[in-house]
Each structure stands twice: as structure tokens, then as C-alpha cells.
Amino acid sequence: MGKVITLFKLLPKKHQVLLSILSVITMITMLFPSEEAQASRQTAGIVENAQINTRYDVPLAFRTPGRPEGLISEESQPSNLNGAEPMSSAAALASGEAKLDIETRENAQHRDVEHFNVKNGDTLAAVFERAGLSSKDVYQITQLPLAKQNLLKIIPGEEIVISKDINGELTEVRYRLNAASTLVISKENDQYHEKISEKDIEIRSHFVNAKIKSNFWNAAVDAGLNANQIMQLSTVFGWDIDFALDLREGDTFAIVYEQEYAEGEFLRNGNILAAEFINQGERYTAIRYTDGNYYSENGTSMRKAFLRSPVDFKYVSSNFNPKRLHPVTGQVKAHRGVDYVAAIGTPIKAAGSGKVIEAGYNQFNGNYVFIKHNDTYTTKYLHLTKRNVSKGASVKQGQIIGTLGKTGRVTGAHLHYEFIVNGVHRNPRTVTLPKAEAIAQKEKPQFDALSKQLMATISQSKQSELAMQ
Template sequence: MQNWIPKRHAMRKSPAGKFPRRHLALAASTLIALGLALLLLPGENAEAKRTAIPLDLELTPSRVSTAPEVAPVVTEQAWKEIPVKNGDSLSAIFSRADLSPQDLHELVSSSAKAKALNKIRPGQKLSFKISDDGQLEAMSFQIDKLNSIVFERGVTGFTTTKMTETPEIRQRVASATITSSLYRAAQDAGVSQGIIMELANIFGGVLDFVYDVRKDDYFIVIYEELYLNGELLSSGQILAAQYFNRGKSFEAYRYINKQGEVDYFSEAGESMRKAFLRAPLDFTRISSGFNPKRLHPVFKTVRPHRGVDYAAPRGTPVYAAGDGRVADAGYSKANGNYVFIKHGEAYMTKYLHLHKRAVSKGDRVRQRETIGWVGSTGYATGPHLHYEFLLNGVHRNPATIVKQLPAPKKVAAGAMPEFKAQIAGMQLQLRTYAAQRNYTGVDAG
């Protein structure tokens, strides 16, 4: 017989059936409410985010964003550099840069400074800034390592800006003992050609580098060197120099007076620049001296040689021995290409057998200005300069007449204290260096 079970106890057949349905619904509602409350409670990250918001930021609908803002990306247009090659023209360079003839025309006609582009040389550089659509936006022309011109396209065309780098100036001291020539000794000491020529120019009024230079002479020179970003660009000015010759010491100091004029003076304030150079060209040898009874090399007869012949390679520069005016310049069968210079009323110098002339009749010339180049025109057996010196129309020996010429100018008496103060540092450097090299036993010249 089947057991009888009352209906009110039928739900006990399963664990879930232990509670009435209304109790289960109440429990489910409580659990859902508790879960929502936990989700809405702020955690550590939420607190960090809240404190990161600026206090003065108003959270209005227009300021609220669901995604972070991304800044626009700006790309800098690259410069395209093109070096100038042998035989290059501006049109060829613009073509290599994929620019049109119109771009070239607009740029070169933009300003007077653009005319510098007509003198481009191999080794210089042009840099182009070109837009994505192929338009020229800017161009930079490097004249040399210190100077450049920048052209930038504006609303009305190209604007031009001159850019100049400022080099670092360093002092250098060099010295050498003469074994064969000043030029060779200075080269061996690492002195640039420009400084060598300037050294000869400074002492050219007191020393004849053909007659006077002897083996075992020596010199000290203090000069500037120009550097840019650690790279040597060039030599600058000679600041002081000392030359030891035949037991005498000759010193020269660069001095700038109150008027801004620059010259070189001895320690006593006497200008190193004399009225006439001792020789009108550099680093040569005498092939024939002043001789009233010389045997002429072409005609083989005794004829007066009223000047000095300087043997030198063809093309060697010939300088004006002093300030003056060109009295005559031309060509004759005997003299070849010649130049005559009048120096005031009393003096005249003559230069014969030139390869080419650099001046014309009536030109004003300055001492050591190039007036021509050594050649062998006219009655000449080989390249040389025939140089004559006339005083009141009478030929004089160029090698000795300079000792009889007027004294050079001096620093004004009132400026001597300033002069002494300006050269004091250079004097100390020269003497310290000479002592270190044991350059002693000479008398001041």
C-alpha cells in the first residue's frame, strides 16, 4: 500500500524546495542589490583618475570626451643638398633638384644678392627645401664655410638673408731655422703660404730676401688661426714676428691706432713699411747685379747694366716697390712688356720683360700691389725681371739706394704709451719663446 504524504510537505524532495518561492525571490533581489552596490563603489584606480583631473576643470558636456585627443603630427621638410661640380651651371643644378626654369628665374631675379649665384665654384654647396607638391620653398647658397645666403619664399616672392658664422680665433706660435730659403723653412714648420708671404711683406722694408737671407737665420711668428666647429679654416693676422739675421734681431708688432688703421711697427715705434721695398718680388735669386761694365748676354758686348735682374719662374707676381702712379706701360722690342712707375717728383722705378702687365698708364698703385708677372719678353734669354731705380733721372743701384731713402714714419709721440701697452703681451711671448728655443746672443736691430 502506497504511503500517503500531505501536499504541504511535497517541496522537501529537493534542497531548493526547502524555502517558499517568495523567500527565494526576496533573496535574489537582495543579492542583485548588493552586487550593484559593489560595482558602484570607487576603487583605487577610480580615485587616482579623479585626483588627476584639474580642480578648475568644469565637466560640462562640451568638455567631456570619451577618447583622448591626439595632437596633429607636423613633419619638417628635409633639405636636399647638391654640391657644385666642375662645369656646373645654375640651370643644371636646378634640374638635378627637379626644379623648373621658372623657379630659377624667380629666385635669381629676387634681389641684388642673388647675383652671387652667377659666381658659383666647384666645392660650394646649394641646399633646397622643396614642398611635397614640388614647389621650391627655400634655398641656401654656401659661399664659403663662414658665409651663406638663404632665400625663402614669402607672400610676394623670395626674401634674402645673409648668414655669417663667427669662427673661433686661436693663437699659434711657429719658428724655424733657415737652411735654404725662408719659404722652405716656413713650410717645414707647418706655416701656411699666406702667412709666409705676409711675413716677407712685413720685413720687406728692412730685409732683402734675396741678398740678406743667410743659412742659420731663424724666425718666430705669432699669428691667428680661425676654427669653426673644431676644424681649421684658415690663417688669420700676424700679431708679432721676430727675424734673426747676421747677428741682428728685427721685431715687428701689429698695432691698431685710434683711427682704426693697422700697420706693423718695430719695438721703438718705427714703421716696418719703408718708402720702397728692398726687392719687388719674393723668394728669387739675383742673376745679374747692377754693373756699369757688364757683358751683355745677348749681344756679347760691354754695355752698362743699370738695374738688377731677378731670376724667377714665369708667372711670379711683380710688385710696385712703392706708392706712385704708372708713368708708362706698354711693349717694346728691347724691353718686352714693361711698366714705369713715378713715385713723387724724385723717384722712378722700371720693370722690364714682363710676361703680362696688370696695370695701365695713369693708374695709381700702392706699395706691394701686383703690377705684372715675370716673363721673358723682349731681349731676354730666360724668365726674369729687370728692375731699375732712378733718383732725379739718374740710375742708382737698387740694392744700396734704399739705405739712403727718407726715414719711415713713426708712432706719434702722444700715442707711444698706448702703443707700448698694446704690444707688451706680444713682446713677452716672443722673448719667452726665444728663450725656450735658446735663440740668444743677438743684438736688437
């Protein structure tokens, strides 16, 4: 207080006068009763004349948070199950909303929902034990077909959602199978029921355009494609382009493909709908038709009667050469095939459909398979680690017939592949491959309309990207 007086004395005379006047006004104001005090006296008068079992509008000031003492005695309140005080319509509305909130909380108590993350080493029984469920629950649930198929294969990182009622009894189990599907197991009257809950899938089309700078794989990844799409694209054009040897820096590709969404959430990339690949200045196109096959924009099948190469290889160690110097014997001996180098165990695919006419082993060829495709074409596969087919078996194009190895007389792991036309060895890398059938004539009008639409989308999208650069 002394400090306040000292500070007051240091102020200019004019300021001291003004502060003194304000202090006097404040004290006078505090001495007079406020409107709230008057309202209290008025309300007291009402209370004195209040009649039993008669409802009155309670002044707003007294509705919340509580009733002032002496306003209305408990004996004079109308009967109310909730013990609430009489109130106006506005207060009743607020009370109704509060009641809904209470009911919501009560309903929540009837259904306790817990999320359990699957840990390393967890079984379904271990997760249920953490959830406080019984071994009987585990047994009965695992007898359900879908549950047996999925819940017994849970892996770390997945989640199981378990719901119980107010008594702690199991009511529901939810297990997400994938981004769009959830296994739901419910219990009603001691009976378990299961179903797959599916989200609605929305298909959207997406466009990407890329240029090869270092290699095809990196360019495709940078464009946003996943591994499956990259393999799909290389398969579509694999009959025309050797993706290990033919690609060059500056080659480009543009594609339109499907994207799947569920309730606005991106799920995954889908099928390639249309594609354009420019390799060393030559343009190749592909359209996916309703039969699931790919055709060039004019309806020619992208699928040839033979694959250009029957293995996904790293490089060619020895090309087709009629005058090659043999690496083991040192003698000049024709190399009548192509040697593809890859890791031991790499799958070997049948270049075309046909019948296995030879499958065996010798000291020169190691494990080998010969396939006759028709009276014109035969292919041979040498030095396999193992064979997956036997003599006399029928095979389809792309079927795995064995794995790459280094059996027989070789200096390292590779596939020796030969392509024979009318009994004459031809270079597998340069021989003209026969084409499969074009699209059926009755489908041609519908295909042409689809082809024009998709190729126009690619062209317009490329122009838009160019304009934005």
C-alpha cells in the same frame, strides 16, 4: 634520448644520485601554480565585479604590451580620443612621452629636408629639377639679389639643402657661402625672403717658432702657415730682408697670429699680430697696429719708401757691375742695374709711389717703364712682356706696372731693374732705402703698451718651447 641515458650511466654513482634528486625537485616545482597565475585569478575576480563607466587601476602586468581578453570590455572604457586604455599616472607619463615622439615624427613629415651635391655640369635648374621643384621656383629665386649673386655660381662639390612641407611645396633653400656664412632663402605665403646667416666668429691668438733648414717657404709650411701668411710675412720684412738672397740656414722666425673659430670649429688663419725674424744674426721685429700697418717694436715703420726688389724672382742672373762684359756684344759695358730671373708673365711692382715719366718700347730695352718718385729717386724697369701703365700715370708702391718678359736685346727672360739717386745709378740690392714715417706721437703710448705685450708673448712662448725640448 638514448645518448643522454648512456652518458648518465657513465657518471659516478654519487653524481647519478644527485642528478636524480634535482630532477625530482624541478618536476614538483613545475606542478605548483606561480604567483602570476594567482594574480590572474585575483584579477578575474575584479573584472567580474567591475562597474560600467568606472575607472580602475589596471595591474602593471596587463598594461603592456596589450590588454588581456575579458579584462575590460570596449563598451566599459571611458571616452578617449586616442582609444587608449585607462592607466595609472606612471603609465600616463610614459604615454605622454610616446605622444611627444609621435608629434615629433609628424612634424618631421611636414618638413622634408634633402641634401643635394652639385655635380659636374650642374646648374641651379638641374639641382632643382632633381629636387622635384619647378622652373617657376628657379626663376623667382634667381630674381633675389643675394641668390643671383651666389646661387648662379655654384660649383661641383658644393651642397644645396632644400626643405619642403608635407605637401611637397618648397619652404627653404640653404647654401653655404663659407665656413661662417650661409645663404638662407625661405618661402612664406608664396613670397620669397633671403638673408645671410652668420656664425659668431671667435678670434684666438696662436704662436709658432721655426728655423730655416733648406728654405724659408718649407720652414713656414712646416710651422703651419698658409700661403697668404707666408707672403704677408715676407712683405712685412721685405723692406729689410731680401728673401731670395739674404736668407741663410739657421735663420729663425717667430710669430703670433690670429686664428678664427666659429662655434668651436676652426675656420682659417688670420692676420699676423707680431713677428720676430733673425737673419744672419740681425734681429728684426714687427707689430701690427690698429691702423693695419706694421711697425718695429719701437714704433719705426716697417714700410720703407721703396721695395727692396720689385718682383718675386727665382735668382739674380747679373748683379750691379760697372765693368761687366756684355753677354750679347762681348764688350765691356757697365751693368747699372740688377737682372732678376723669373717666369715670363711674373708681375712687376712699382718699387715706390711716383709718376711714370717714360713708358714705351725700343730695340734695346724692349718694353720699359721709368718712374720718378721725387727729385731724388728714379727707378727703371726693362724687358717687360707688356706694360700696364702709360706715361704721365701716377702709381702707388706695390702697384703692378707690367709683367716680366724677354723683349729687347736679351738672352733670356728677366727684369732689368735700375735705382737712381740724384742722377747716379746705385746698386738696388745694397742702397740704403729711406724709411717711411714712424707712428704718430699721439699714438705712441698705446702702441708701446701693445708692443711690450706682444713681444713678451713671443719671448715667453719661445722660452716655453725651449724648456719642453
